[in-house]
Amino acid sequence: MAEKETTLGTLPKRDGNSGGLAALIKKTAAEKMGPEDHVLVWPNLVYLELISMLVITAGLLFLSIISPAPLEELASSDTTPNPTKAPWYFLGLQELLVYFDPWLAGVVLPSLIIVGLVLLPYIDPNPRGKGYYTFSERKFAVLGFSFGLALWYILIVIGVWFRGLDWSWYWPWDNWHAHKPITGGLVDLEVILEKTLGLTQTPLVTLGRYAVTVANLLTWVFFLGYYAVGFGIPFLFMRKFYNSLGFVRYNLMMFLFLSMLGVPLKIFLRLLASIKYVLVTPWFKI
Amino acid sequence: MNKLLDQIRENVTQTQVWKSIFRHGFPNNDANRALVMFSNVILHLHPVRVRRGALKIKFTWCLGGLTFFFFVMLAITGVFLMFYYVPDTRRAYNDIKDLGTVIYFGGLFRNLHRWSAHAMVFSVWMHMTRVFLTGSYKPPREFNWVVGVILLVVTLVMSWTGYLLPWDQLALWAVTVGSKMAEATPLVGNAGPFGPELGMTVNNDVRFVLLGGTVVGQSALLRFYVLHCLGLPLVMALFMAVHFWRIRKDGFSGPL
Ligand code: HEM
Numbered sequence: 001m002a003e004k005e006t007t008l009g010t011l012p013k014r015d016g017n018s019g020g021l022a023a024l025i026k027k028t029a030a031e032k033m034g035p036e037d038h039v040l041v042w043p044n045l046v047y048l049e050l051i052s053m054l055v056i057t058a059g060l061l062f063l064s065i066i067s068p069a070p071l072e073e074l075a076s077s078d079t080t081p082n083p084t085k086a087p088w089y090f091l092g093l094q095e096l097l098v099y100f101d102p103w104l105a106g107v108v109l110p111s112l113i114i115v116g117l118v119l120l121p122y123i124d125p126n127p128r129g130k131g132y133y134t135f136s137e138r139k140f141a142v143l144g145f146s147f148g149l150a151l152w153y154i155l156i157v158i159g160v161w162f163r164g165l166d167w168s169w170y171w172p173w174d175n176w177h178a179h180k181p182i183t184g185g186l187v188d189l190e191v192i193l194e195k196t197l198g199l200t201q202t203p204l205v206t207l208g209r210y211a212v213t214v215a216n217l218l219t220w221v222f223f224l225g226y227y228a229v230g231f232g233i234p235f236l237f238m239r240k241f242y243n244s245l246g247f248v249r250y251n252l253m254m255f256l257f258l259s260m261l262g263v264p265l266k267i268f269l270r271l272l273a274s275i276k277y278v279l280v281t282p283w284f285k286i
Numbered sequence: 287m288n289k290l291l292d293q294i295r296e297n298v299t300q301t302q303v304w305k306s307i308f309r310h311g312f313p314n315n316d317a318n319r320a321l322v323m324f325s326n327v328i329l330h331l332h333p334v335r336v337r338r339g340a341l342k343i344k345f346t347w348c349l350g351g352l353t354f355f356f357f358v359m360l361a362i363t364g365v366f367l368m369f370y371y372v373p374d375t376r377r378a379y380n381d382i383k384d385l386g387t388v389i390y391f392g393g394l395f396r397n398l399h400r401w402s403a404h405a406m407v408f409s410v411w412m413h414m415t416r417v418f419l420t421g422s423y424k425p426p427r428e429f430n431w432v433v434g435v436i437l438l439v440v441t442l443v444m445s446w447t448g449y450l451l452p453w454d455q456l457a458l459w460a461v462t463v464g465s466k467m468a469e470a471t472p473l474v475g476n477a478g479p480f481g482p483e484l485g486m487t488v489n490n491d492v493r494f495v496l497l498g499g500t501v502v503g504q505s506a507l508l509r510f511y512v513l514h515c516l517g518l519p520l521v522m523a524l525f526m527a528v529h530f531w532r533i534r535k536d537g538f539s540g541p542l
Contacts, residue, residue, distance in 0.1 A: 038335040038336065038337055039335065039336060039337075040316060040319050040320065040334065040335055041323055041329075041332045041333060041334055041335060041336055042313055042319040042320075042322050042323055042329070043313070043319070044336075045332065045336055046329065046332070049351065052348060052351070052352075052355075053355055056352065056355060057359075060359065060398055060401050060402060060405070061394075061398070063397075063401045064394055064397030064398050064400075064401055065394070065397070067397075067401075068386070068393060068396075068397050069396055069397050069399075069400035069401075070456065071382060071383065071386065071452055071454050072454040072455040072456045073454060073455045074379045074453070074454060074455070075375075075379065075453045075454055075455055075457060075458035076455065076458070077458070077501065077502075079455075080459065081455050081456075081459055084459035084460070084462070084463055085460065085463075086460045086463050086464060087445060087446065087449050087460055088404075089407050089442060089445065090442075090446070090464070093467075094463060101470065102466060102467050102469070102470035102477070103470040103471065103472055103475070103477075103478045103479055105467070106464075106466070106467025106468075106470060107467060107468075107470060107471045107472065107475075107478070108472065114435065114439060117414075117435045117438075118432050118435050120418075120423060120431065121423040121424065121425075121427070121428035121431045121432070122428060124423075124424070126424075127424065127425075128421075129420075129421040129424075130420075130421045130422070130424040130539055131420060131421065131422060131538075131539035132420060132421075133419055133420055134421075138421065142419070145418050149415065283479045283480055283483070284472075284479035284480075
């Protein structure tokens with residue numbers, strides 16, 4: 001081969017290649033570093049990638065051989081399996097169905113998760129912690145995100161391993177073929193208020209189908225009060241936090257954050273106080 | 287002997303055909319190694335040089351790359367499955383059964399497809415978690431994070447549409463559960479808040495659009511099949527192209 005031994009120095013400059021356009025582009029950090037900090041992608045990185053692909057392919061082949069994909073009976077709308085479970089990555093949402101109506105568990109909450117994720121880079125103005133792992137420099141962000149992730153995964157684990165017949169709770173050592181007694185006795189917050197405070201059931205006003213009683217108004221106060229107090233406390237007592245975000249970011253962030261906290265809160269209300277709905281209207285229940 | 291080999295190589299690599307395909311010599315010196323990266327369409331997703339830190343695995347954990355690899359794996363195994371699978375409620379189940387019993391390596395390809403799908407869903411979540419924990423969504427990469435969220439959602443929807451295709455009990459009822467939720471969408475679902483007030487019924491709401499009918503049946507199977515094998519992969523490829531392009535333009539956030 002009559003190839004001359006050439007080095008990178010003899011390559012055409014990027015600027016020349018692009019007709020000068022490259023000079024207009026801001027240089028990335030990588031390009032500002034000297035050649036001694038760099039290695040060539042071929043062979044160093046390309047080979048590393050090839051090896052990882054081979055290893056992962058071997059892993060997939062191994063799994064495919066020891067654990068084949070399931071195929072159950074032919075689909076039939078006559079027999080409903082019990083329980084019917086969604087694929088594992090949606091079991092968190094299905095588990096939420098225990099505590100929320102389908103429009104919340106299946107539509108509004110997942111939409112809020114997606115909206116929250118999309119907005120995340122725009123509502124986190126903290127310039128620190130870019131490009132390296134850190135907890136101390138962005139405590140609130142990391143804690144908040146980890147809280148959401150933990151919630152998502154805990155619900156999935158419950159759905160996959162602790163839900164059996166009739167979607168009842170089963171421990172691994174329980175008999176998974178025997179039905180659990182149906183536990184009822186859930187009441188709405190409205191009814192609890194009515195009973196304990198001895199409130200009248202005659203409506204204050206009637207808006208179409210909606211008969212608004214005193215107890216019902218109180219549940220609105222509770223519900224909106226949760227958000228009002230949540231928005232209010234940092235606004236009044238943590239001014240530095242509020243100022244660092246500004247009006248728009250603060251409201252978006254707090255709405256998403258409080259809604260996220262509301263999910264386990266409602267779960268606890270159900271588990272500890274047997275409350276079915278905190279807010280009831282003819283059109284929707286929360 | 288060596289001389290003969292050199293002679294043969296010379297004769298092959300100096301031909302017009304060879305030179306029309308490969309625009310660089312054998313990558314045994316730095317210039318050619320760089321030219322490989324420039325002139326190969328797949329490799330040029332990479333830069334020519336990277337910082338030494340790029341070879342450290344502990345920053346990205348290779349998760350984005352792995353997610354992409356699983357996607358490629360799914361595309362390849364998926365093409366094979368498509369040769370044998372007909373999205374007809376009378377056939378689909380038996381086609382899948384045949385894959386495992388009468389078609390050479392059919393079962394293996396189905397298992398690979400299934401495992402890669404699980405792996406992709408898992409790794410895309412982990413990749414997102416990594417990007418969050420390293421703060422890599424901060425300026426100037428905000429928009430690439432948004433593109434990533436779209437990729438995450440498309441990945442989940444692809445998995446879900448694929449779940450129906452075997453047309454077994456698992457498939458039918460998992461999708462029935464999902465479509466019950468669609469029915470409850472506020473405003474546009476017949477069982478959702480303000481849906482009935484806006485005139486939503488079982489045969490004009492969002493669930494009807496999704497299933498092409500009022501039950502999970504033939505139209506739903508066809509819709510899911512087309513979305514799974516054609517529509518969504520196209521969307522995915524488009525957004526992946528944007529995702530990778532942006533990564534190359536912005537550079538890595540970390541010590542890479
Ligand atoms: C189909 C799904 C996806 C694929 C194939 C993919 C692929 C990649 C690849 C190959 C990288 C290079 C670094 C690495 O390997 O970690 C990367 C970086 C990145 N990804 Fe993804 N990704 C996907 C989904 C996502 C998601 C769900 C998010 C976030 C919501 C995201 C946000 C980002 C960001 C911001 C970077 C730049 C990271 C940095 O500069 O350190 N991607 N992606």
